[in-house]
Amino acid sequence: MPAVVLVGPMGAGKSTVGALLASRLGVTLRDTDEDIAAAAGKSVQDIFVDEGEAHFRAVEADAVSAALAEHDGVVSLGGGSVLADQTQVLLKEHTVVYLRVGVADAVKRVGLGSGRPLLLGNVRGRIKTLLEERAPIYESVATLIVDTDGRSAADVADELATALTALNTTE
Ligand SMILES: Nc1ncnc2c1ncn2[C@@H]1O[C@H](COP(=O)(O)OP(=O)(O)OP(=O)(O)O)[C@@H](O)[C@H]1O
Ligand SMILES: O=C(O)C1=C[C@@H](O)[C@@H](O)[C@H](O)C1
Ligand SMILES: [Mg+2]
Numbered sequence: 001m002p003a004v005v006l007v008g009p010m011g012a013g014k015s016t017v018g019a020l021l022a023s024r025l026g027v028t029l030r031d032t033d034e035d036i037a038a039a040a041g042k043s044v045q046d047i048f049v050d051e052g053e054a055h056f057r058a059v060e061a062d063a064v065s066a067a068l069a070e071h072d073g074v075v076s077l078g079g080g081s082v083l084a085d086q087t088q089v090l091l092k093e094h095t096v097v098y099l100r101v102g103v104a105d106a107v108k109r110v111g112l113g114s115g116r117p118l119l120l121g122n123v124r125g126r127i128k129t130l131l132e133e134r135a136p137i138y139e140s141v142a143t144l145i146v147d148t149d150g151r152s153a154a155d156v157a158d159e160l161a162t163a164l165t166a167l168n169t170t171e
Contacts, residue, residue: 025073
């Protein structure tokens with residue numbers, strides 16, 4: 001079972017904080033976006049363009065299920081993975097951290113020229129809508145919520161490492 005599962009929107013820092021946290025905990029990071037891209041032999045962006053979002057979501061649900069079953073370290077999930085009912089059910093069995101980010105910091109982090117397919121056209125507007133739509137879902141699956149606005153990824157990883165150690169010693 002993973003030590004921790006990271007969820008949150010694009011730009012929350014799941015991949016970046018996940019890598020730092022994994023090294024602090026002495027484990028490895030498994031990122032479902034990377035698993036999907038490696039298996040398909042192309043980027044997540046290209047999968048969206050070539051096969052469409054519905055196909056990506058189906059593949060993603062399987063990738064999440066496999067990562068949760070197989071990986072013992074840190075698992076970071078794609079930003080939209082929590083939309084799947086199957087994933088919401090699976091996450092009940094895990095320690096899940098929601099990396100929260102506001103619109104302004106998320107936009108700064110993903111950059112206006114982002115290659116992220118769901119943000120094409122209007123990065124700020126799309127992020128705002130996605131954050132509003134998904135915040136209740138992230139909250140519902142989270143064991144712990146960590147605010148990341150105005151903080152470095154290293155600072156967030158440090159807080160998480162401490163919080164997880166405390167959580168595991170009180171369980
Ligand atoms: N706390 C932070 N402070 C500043 N920059 C950050 C922070 N966390 C991540 N970043 C930067 O923001 C960008 C996006 O981070 P990252 O790719 O880790 O997000 P993500 O949550 O994995 O997004 P996605 O869902 O698109 O995979 C990266 O360039 C990263 O270096
Ligand atoms: O928030 C989302 O829906 C996404 C987030 C990324 O992690 C990728 O999985 C993809 O760009 C879609
Ligand atoms: Mg990522």
